[in-house]
Amino acid sequence: MKSNVEAGEGFADIIVETEDPNAGIVVELKYTKDYDEMEQACRAALDQINDRRYQEYLLNDGRKDITLYGIAFCKKRCKAMVSGNCSR
Numbered sequence: 030m031k032s033n034v035e036a037g038e039g040f041a042d043i044i045v046e047t048e049d050p051n052a053g054i055v056v057e058l059k060y061t062k063d064y065d066e067m068e069q070a071c072r073a074a075l076d077q078i079n080d081r082r083y084q085e086y087l088l089n090d091g092r093k094d095i096t097l098y099g100i101a102f103c104k105k106r107c108k109a110m111v112s113g114n115c116s117r
Contacts, residue, residue, distance in 0.1 A: 030043065030044070030045045030046075031043070031044045031045075031046075032044075034086060035086075036055075036081075036082075036083040036084075036085060036086035037081045037082030037083045037084070037085040037086065038080075038081045038082055039077075039081040039083065041055055041056070041057065041078070041083035041086065042056055042057050042058045043055070043056035043057075043058070044056075044083070044086055044087065046087070046090065046092070049094070050091070050092070051091075051092055051093055051094050052092060052094040052095070052096075053084075053087035053090070053092040053094070053095045053096075054095070054096050054097075054098065055078055055083045055084050055086075055087065055095065055096075055097050055098070056097075056098045056100060057074035057075070057077050057078050057083070057097075057098070057099055057100070058074065058100050058101075058102065059071070059073060059074045059099070059100070059101045059102070060101070060102050060103070061101055061102070061103050062103065063103065064103050064104075064106065066101075066103075067101040067103050067106070067107075067108040068101075068108060068110075070099075070101035070108075071099040071100065071101045071108055071109065071110035072099065072110065073099070074098075074099030074100065074101065074110075075097055075099035075110055075112050076099075077099075078097050078099070078112075079097075084097065095113075096111060096112070096113045097111065097112040097113070098110070098111055099111075099112075
């Protein structure tokens with residue numbers, strides 16, 4: 030697991046190189062002050078991963094089964110959205 034890793038066109042919050050040499054995980058975290066904005070923040074996190082191509086770090090390592098997580102926090106609550114199996 031690595032945090033704040035240079036990947037694609039920016040820095041991913043978390044990248045996980047799993048034991049499975051074909052799989053990996055990219056996580057982008059967002060904070061919002063309003064519970065009603067948590068879903069939008071999750072979508073923004075996933076959009077950021079795709080727009081800045083953070084998955085390139087894992088794709089360049091030969092990993093093809095990559096799961097993307099957009100996670101939003103608001104006070105003591107969190108919400109997560111998942112997008113899976115991204116590839117080139």
